[in-house]
């Protein structure tokens with residue numbers, strides 16, 4: 001059996017790499033502190049789980065969901081209300097909101113909906129892998145925009161040549177940023193809007209971490225920029241804010257024409273989201289947001305413990321203002337190693353699993369990412385073990 005060429009063009013998948021590192025260490029009997037995948041460890045709020053159970057007992061919820069039936073409309077309205085409340089952005093629930101089977105699904109299918117084989121997608125690197133892998137799978141041309149320490153991990157759009165821009169049909173953005181934890185303010189999106197003004201380009205903004213913010217920072221939505229809606233699709237997820245990663249529910253909002261193309265693509269592939277999950281999502285979005293506050297507080301405490309711990313053992317790291325990640329250069333002592341080699345060393349010597357920077361694209365080289373998805377106690381253990389690697393004679 002020969003796989004399609006487009007599958008061969010894909011780089012090794014980040015989470016496959018992480019699973020492989022973990023399996024090898026486990027087989028050696030090493031205790032794993034798993035800070036590899038950004039897989040939230042806290043439980044889904046009780047009232048959301050209760051709603052799922054209640055709705056799962058109703059036979060009418062066992063059928064295929066169909067767009068714009070009462071359950072589907074209620075979810076779209078809850079999403080539009082959430083956007084109004086959170087960003088003061090008005091959305092028409094019928095045409096400007098599209099629920100997804102997780103935002104990853106929507107991002108992947110967006111490339112399929114828009115890219116021909118000679119269309120280019122401008123994708124920052126490093127990035128959440130589906131931003132670039134979706135382009136490759138769709139058969140489009142991937143153009144990496146380097147995000148580096150020098151440009152504060154923000155894309156320098158003006159430096160992209162005219163010939164590239166002429167071929168570009170899509171631009172991906174995602175702030176607060178996974179993996180670099182960079183945040184932006186509304187002025188950044190105003191600049192993007194000015195750059196995009198005379199261009200026929202879809203701007204895809206992935207806002208997965210808008211709620212996971214600290215120290216008074218508030219993440220804006222690109223849709224807060226006046227007049228930009230017709231070029232924009234913004235992705236959101238319940239996975240992080242409401243600890244619902246396994247439920248597979250997210251959504252896209254923005255331009256009705258872009259959403260219609262994505263909905264059309266999806267209509268050939270899936271039947272939407274299991275209705276009890278939709279009802280549970282309505283509860284999450286429109287119920288008390290205290291659960292989100294509690295989740296953020298937990299991540300903040302973990303961030304403080306872990307960053308202060310790393311600094312105390314000589315690995316200098318700043319506290320991020322958003323996301324539950326720590327993005328950091330490989331310690332100087334080991335900077336001759338690739339990020340993959342360093343991740344391997346760390347798991348073999350300490351059992352601490354991290355994501356190698358190159359799992360997020362070529363400009364991730366030299367970095368690793370810690371996901372703070374273990375409790376404070378385990379994070380302290382991770383720091384103690386990492387100290388041994390820093391103190392090791394090499």
Ligand SMILES: Cc1ncc(COP(=O)(O)O)c(C=O)c1O
Nearest residue numbers: 102103104128178208237239250
């Ligand atoms: C930037 C970003 N977008 C999307 C996702 C995936 O979200 P979902 O669970 O909705 O597919 C993640 C998950 O880590 C992410 O980091």
